Amino acid sequence: xxxxxIGGTGEEGFxxxxxxxxxxxxxxxxxxxxEKGEAAAQKARDIAGADAPIRGxxxxxxxxxxxxxxxxxxxxxxxxxxxxxxxxxxPDAVVCDATSPLATAVxxxxxxxxxxxxxxxxxxxxxxxxxxxxxVSGFHTVSAEALHEFDQPLEGDVLLCGGDAGAKAAIGxxxxxxxxxxxxxxxPLSMARVLERLTALMISxxxxxxxxxxxxxxxxxxxxxxPPEKA
Amino acid sequence: xxxxxIGGTGEEGFxxxxxxxxxxxxxxxxxxxxEKGEAAAQKARDIAGADAPIRGxxxxxxxxxxxxxxxxxxxxxxxxxxxxxxxxxxPDAVVCDATSPLATAVxxxxxxxxxxxxxxxxxxxxxxxxxxxxxVSGFHTVSAEALHEFDQPLEGDVLLCGGDAGAKAAIGxxxxxxxxxxxxxxxPLSMARVLERLTALMISxxxxxxxxxxxxxxxxxxxxxxPPEKA
Numbered sequence: 001x002x003x004x005x006i007g008g009t010g011e012e013g014f015x016x017x018x019x020x021x022x023x024x025x026x027x028x029x030x031x032x033x034x035e036k037g038e039a040a041a042q043k044a045r046d047i048a049g050a051d052a053p054i055r056g057x058x059x060x061x062x063x064x065x066x067x068x069x070x071x072x073x074x075x076x077x078x079x080x081x082x083x084x085x086x087x088x089x090x091p092d093a094v095v096c097d098a099t100s101p102l103a104t105a106v107x108x109x110x111x112x113x114x115x116x117x118x119x120x121x122x123x124x125x126x127x128x129x130x131x132x133x134x135x136v137s138g139f140h141t142v143s144a145e146a147l148h149e150f151d152q153p154l155e156g157d158v159l160l161c162g163g164d165a166g167a168k169a170a171i172g173x174x175x176x177x178x179x180x181x182x183x184x185x186x187x188p189l190s191m192a193r194v195l196e197r198l199t200a201l202m203i204s205x206x207x208x209x210x211x212x213x214x215x216x217x218x219x220x221x222x223x224x225x226x227p228p229e230k231a
Numbered sequence: 232x233x234x235x236x237i238g239g240t241g242e243e244g245f246x247x248x249x250x251x252x253x254x255x256x257x258x259x260x261x262x263x264x265x266e267k268g269e270a271a272a273q274k275a276r277d278i279a280g281a282d283a284p285i286r287g288x289x290x291x292x293x294x295x296x297x298x299x300x301x302x303x304x305x306x307x308x309x310x311x312x313x314x315x316x317x318x319x320x321x322p323d324a325v326v327c328d329a330t331s332p333l334a335t336a337v338x339x340x341x342x343x344x345x346x347x348x349x350x351x352x353x354x355x356x357x358x359x360x361x362x363x364x365x366x367v368s369g370f371h372t373v374s375a376e377a378l379h380e381f382d383q384p385l386e387g388d389v390l391l392c393g394g395d396a397g398a399k400a401a402i403g404x405x406x407x408x409x410x411x412x413x414x415x416x417x418x419p420l421s422m423a424r425v426l427e428r429l430t431a432l433m434i435s436x437x438x439x440x441x442x443x444x445x446x447x448x449x450x451x452x453x454x455x456x457x458p459p460e461k462a
């Protein structure tokens with residue numbers, strides 16, 4: 001299964017592109033400008049290995065060519081990006097939004113958030129995209145700094161939420177192509193109202209401890225290796 | 232250091248009373264009715280051991296007699312409880328609020344939340360209490376069910392936030408009296424706007440997996456055994 005990464009030239013998206021490509025996932029890095037997408041893909045292959053299946057192109061072309069689209073862009077530009085790809089998304093695509101509505105979008109600190117009208121950035125994205133698109137939200141606690149330590153495996157869990165169980169499982173399968181990572185079903189898409197704020201929490205913890213790589217792992221019963229029972 | 236537990240007859244508060252008392256912390260269980268507080272303390276000693284320093288009394292007396300007050304009550308009754316103890320809180324007390332504004336308070340599911348006017352239940356509590364009180368917020372990801380498995384150590388971290396570094400450290404020291412638990416400084420009190428929602432997230436994850444004991448642990452760098460650098 002291939003994946004388009006919209007915002008793949010940014011820190012989070014680029015880090016995921018390298019790690020997924022290195023794991024053998026076909027990755028297409030999207031950028032506003034085709035040439036920038038190509039250049040980022042070259043840079044990603046330089047890290048992941050020359051035969052890593054990472055290509056680069058425009059956001060529009062990347063979106064049109066993929067069944068799975070991962071969007072990793074800052075909140076300030078998120079709505080504009082979704083409007084720009086709306087007419088290119090395949091009708092039954094799985095779109096995973098990784099945006100956090102950090103208050104940096106309005107000139108306030110990154111450990112604060114704003115509240116989008118729809119409740120979360122992911123629900124805002126869903127409101128912009130065609131109704132058939134299967135929306136997932138996730139990756140909010142995956143530190144960009146940790147992603148870029150390419151010689152280290154990642155730590156922690158990737159919490160995903162969304163209304164379509166198959167779409168969550170598809171993104172979860174991508175997550176688990178990356179060594180050491182596990183995905184967790186956090187419930188319906190509205191749970192993005194909680195998950196997105198975790199980025200601000202990670203930043204606040206990093207600030208308290210002078211670290212850069214805070215993340216979270218779920219603990220609980222031995223039941224954790226079971227698949228989700230409900231969507 | 233002793234601690235009053237307001238709402239200590241409820242599941243979360245009673246579980247903490249047993250575990251803290253068993254660790255040798257002087258605990259005073261508060262209840263609206265003195266006799267109910269006493270009965271809960273007897274029940275707690277039956278579990279923790281007859282010589283565990285656990286007493287019970289009214290909320291008012293428990294509050295007046297303690298430098299540290301832990302409040303574990305449902306959101307629907309939280310404001311009323313704080314109004315009732317306001318005149319009894321010591322001027323420089325440390326008050327740790329563990330409330331989550333779950334939507335159950337208004338007849339909606341426990342994996343949804345409402346937003347208190349002040350932004351969080353802890354900030355609502357602070358607005359009710361005298362201004363000198365040092366407010367901390369925490370314990371939102373400590374499962375009541377896990378607490379009540381008294382023969383098992385707890386798993387995960389206890390995230391605390393608040394504006395007073397000493398107050399956070401005091402609650403953190405209580406946390407670490409319980410075997411296997413670690414506390415994490417999550418930043419200023421306003422971070423309760425994120426922490427409190429984690430209870431809804433834990434409930435949503437439990438719902439997805441048919442579990443009852445989801446919790447979280449922070450991951451990150453080796454730096455995790457350092458004390459916080461900032462308040």
